Amino acid sequence: MPGFKGGCLCGSVRYECSAEPMMAAHCHCVDCRKSSGIGHCTHIVVPKEAFSVSGTVTFYDRPADSGNMVRRGFCPTCGSAVYSTNGGMPDIVLTGPHGVVQAAC
């Protein structure tokens, strides 16, 4: 079965994606460096309709240099980044940062 699952450090937020990633990339912009605490964020790009989340996610909204609103979703308990969206690309979700992707957990 294609797709993958993941979740935050404490386990209260889980996600599932029923599709294979469309692409994966590192973003080195200033916001991603500050968000991750290291030199980049790793984004796994998936179709929005294939992505589902359980648990409570807190969002931090901040416009990118392009002017599009970027929503960064994280677990309010443990702080793990779970997924983000970009207002200029409404059909996709960016997930998988910080090693939360799990093969079969």
Ligand SMILES: [Zn+2]
């Ligand atoms: Zn958590």
Ligand SMILES: [Zn+2]
């Ligand atoms: Zn970035």
